[in-house]
Amino acid sequence: MMxxxxxxxxxxxxxxxxxxxxxxxxxxxxxxxxxxxxxTDIELKRGYYPYTGIIGHEFVGVVEQGPEHLVxxxxxxxxxxxxGKCRFCLSGQSTHCExxxxxxxxxxxxxxxxxxxxxIENLHPVPENVPTEVATFTEPLAAALEIQQQVSLLPDHRxxxxxxxxxxxxxAQTLALTGCDLLxxxxxxxKLANLEALGIKTGLADAVVDRxxxxxxxxxxxxxxxxxxxxALRPRGTLVLKSTYAGKLxxxxxxxxxxxxxxxxxxxxxxxxxxxxxxxxxxxxxxxIQARYPLTEGLTAFEHAxxxxxxxxxxxxxx
Amino acid sequence: MMxxxxxxxxxxxxxxxxxxxxxxxxxxxxxxxxxxxxxTDIELKRGYYPYTGIIGHEFVGVVEQGPEHLVxxxxxxxxxxxxGKCRFCLSGQSTHCExxxxxxxxxxxxxxxxxxxxxIENLHPVPENVPTEVATFTEPLAAALEIQQQVSLLPDHRxxxxxxxxxxxxxAQTLALTGCDLLxxxxxxxKLANLEALGIKTGLADAVVDRxxxxxxxxxxxxxxxxxxxxALRPRGTLVLKSTYAGKLxxxxxxxxxxxxxxxxxxxxxxxxxxxxxxxxxxxxxxxIQARYPLTEGLTAFEHAxxxxxxxxxxxxxx
Numbered sequence: 001m002m003x004x005x006x007x008x009x010x011x012x013x014x015x016x017x018x019x020x021x022x023x024x025x026x027x028x029x030x031x032x033x034x035x036x037x038x039x040t041d042i043e044l045k046r047g048y049y050p051y052t053g054i055i056g057h058e059f060v061g062v063v064e065q066g067p068e069h070l071v072x073x074x075x076x077x078x079x080x081x082x083x084g085k086c087r088f089c090l091s092g093q094s095t096h097c098e099x100x101x102x103x104x105x106x107x108x109x110x111x112x113x114x115x116x117x118x119x120i121e122n123l124h125p126v127p128e129n130v131p132t133e134v135a136t137f138t139e140p141l142a143a144a145l146e147i148q149q150q151v152s153l154l155p156d157h158r159x160x161x162x163x164x165x166x167x168x169x170x171x172a173q174t175l176a177l178t179g180c181d182l183l184x185x186x187x188x189x190x191k192l193a194n195l196e197a198l199g200i201k202t203g204l205a206d207a208v209v210d211r212x213x214x215x216x217x218x219x220x221x222x223x224x225x226x227x228x229x230x231x232a233l234r235p236r237g238t239l240v241l242k243s244t245y246a247g248k249l250x251x252x253x254x255x256x257x258x259x260x261x262x263x264x265x266x267x268x269x270x271x272x273x274x275x276x277x278x279x280x281x282x283x284x285x286x287x288x289i290q291a292r293y294p295l296t297e298g299l300t301a302f303e304h305a306x307x308x309x310x311x312x313x314x315x316x317x318x319x
Numbered sequence: 320m321m322x323x324x325x326x327x328x329x330x331x332x333x334x335x336x337x338x339x340x341x342x343x344x345x346x347x348x349x350x351x352x353x354x355x356x357x358x359t360d361i362e363l364k365r366g367y368y369p370y371t372g373i374i375g376h377e378f379v380g381v382v383e384q385g386p387e388h389l390v391x392x393x394x395x396x397x398x399x400x401x402x403g404k405c406r407f408c409l410s411g412q413s414t415h416c417e418x419x420x421x422x423x424x425x426x427x428x429x430x431x432x433x434x435x436x437x438x439i440e441n442l443h444p445v446p447e448n449v450p451t452e453v454a455t456f457t458e459p460l461a462a463a464l465e466i467q468q469q470v471s472l473l474p475d476h477r478x479x480x481x482x483x484x485x486x487x488x489x490x491a492q493t494l495a496l497t498g499c500d501l502l503x504x505x506x507x508x509x510k511l512a513n514l515e516a517l518g519i520k521t522g523l524a525d526a527v528v529d530r531x532x533x534x535x536x537x538x539x540x541x542x543x544x545x546x547x548x549x550x551a552l553r554p555r556g557t558l559v560l561k562s563t564y565a566g567k568l569x570x571x572x573x574x575x576x577x578x579x580x581x582x583x584x585x586x587x588x589x590x591x592x593x594x595x596x597x598x599x600x601x602x603x604x605x606x607x608i609q610a611r612y613p614l615t616e617g618l619t620a621f622e623h624a625x626x627x628x629x630x631x632x633x634x635x636x637x638x
Binding site: 048087088093096098150211226234235236241242243244245246248249250251252253254255256257258259260261262263264265266267 | 530563580
């Protein structure tokens with residue numbers, strides 16, 4: 001038996017009676033060391049997508065059962081468990097596998113538990129110089145890096161990030177690495193100060209001059225953020241949607257046509273690039289950690305993570 | 320004095336008391352031969368965008384005053400009159416000039432009149448072998464070709480066009496030239512038959528298998544069409560918005576993010592490529608002409624063009 005944070009009918013509970021999983025062929029058993037609460041977890045609890053089971057998908061763990069070269073290694077794991085056979089897998093777009101399960105999101109128990117299973121191919125060893133807490137940011141950092149896989153960023157591009165939360169902070173720091181002309185806007189002076197300390201320009205919404213940015217990245221998940229991302233763009237600009245949205249978004253589609261705007265949805269990204277960046281310490285994730293709780297206080301941790309303005313809440317599961 | 324179809328407060332009237340324009344420096348005076356009614360004209364009358372003046376932007380005319388090499392020539396004209404000095408003009412994106420006027424759409428009297436003025440640089444001589452009626456399709460055909468300026472189309476791409484109206488017909492025919500794997504869906508058997516006769520696959524909405532198309536092009540301007548364009552796309556597919564929309568569109572933004580969909584607005588395109596295609600007769604536009612009216616029956620023509628299911632209505636202004 002093991003402990004886990006179980007979601008069912010939009011109710012989260014700490015269960016202690018969950019059967020410890022046995023890894024099926026091709027999968028490894030991972031003992032979770034540390035896990036991070038993401039906005040997607042919060043959206044799942046709000047019912048954005050129906051899911052029953054253990055939630056959580058940002059984690060670092062130790063392999064307890066699996067191939068020899070991984071056993072006792074610290075690992076992070078890509079969250080999409082894929083079939084390897086469908087048209088998307090065969091075309092190299094396996095994060096869109098049509099038969100996929102997704103750790104703590106779609107038909108696969110997640111990381112807010114003592115143990116999880118993932119396909120061996122999903123696991124990446126954590127470089128020795130990267131502390132466990134820091135490596136817990138691999139998944140959201142990879143998601144931030146996906147933007148650069150989708151949109152070419154040139155040094156003279158004017159780029160706007162909307163949102164100073166967990167996602168916005170990582171997106172901003174990774175975009176800053178490209179040398180583009182970057183502005184981050186948010187509502188929280190302390191969080192913006194965090195970015196300013198890293199040399200990133202920040203401001204409030206009124207700092208945005210309409211129709212002047214080449215690229216805007218929406219990291220708030222709300223309609224106000226989207227509206228700013230849209231009005232900030234020059235004609236033929238690109239709006240990157242980085243956040244999931246509860247409910248529908250109302251869109252002035254004609255203005256997209258007249259201004260020939262490109263809108264692009266962006267999700268999971270490259271783990272190895274994220275681990276490289278963490279190993280080189282070229283982004284700062286430690287300052288994003290706002291609280292740490294043991295798994296047994298998972299419900300409190302979740303409440304804390306849901307509080308407006310809170311950055312990353314970690315669950316320290318084992319050591 | 321001249322005649323013209325004048326829009327004011329969403330009311331269209333045939334006026335006979337409009338001063339014949341005098342071309343300012345750099346512009347030519349064009350006597351209109353033939354003009355086509357576009358959905359944008361209909362949307363303008365419905366109040367999609369506030370405009371007062373002569374409407375109409377698809378035309379063929381004869382230059383009466385202008386540079387020697389153009390006088391007495393048949394011409395078509397690009398609709399954006401630009402400043403040549405703003406950041407968009409200087410970056411080669413003059414269709415997005417921030418100081419532009421637009422023929423019959425923004426602050427510039429249009430083509431449903433005896434005469435119009437346009438900057439000399441906007442005018443393109445019509446090849447001799449292209450009949451005037453056919454050349455009237457240059458502007459919408461150029462707009463259709465804009466898709467290929469924005470999205471690379473490969474022969475193995477599965478492409479869906481939604482809409483069998485004026486725009487859908489031109490978009491379908493130009494996409495067919497690329498050799499892509501094309502399906503056009505619509506609601507009108509006769510219009511679909513028109514495309515079938517050209518060797519283009521067509522069907523009703525139920526012919527669309529969800530999540531199988533690489534690219535979808537929305538040419539209906541309504542929410543139903545958009546919904547089909549969206550559900551037809553595979554993950555990482557591209558949805559081209561080719562039509563303007565009255566009002567707001569309600570969008571499931573999360574599904575754009577999860578499936579990493581690209582949505583791209585598309586407007587004015589290359590006139591010279593359109594004239595080449597008309598000269599080579601590689602598309603058929605004659606079958607799209609549904610009716611012809613003299614300018615004096617312009618209001619009747621407009622009523623006709625607004626009737627559901629009607630293709631192109633032409634105004635024969637002079638000869």
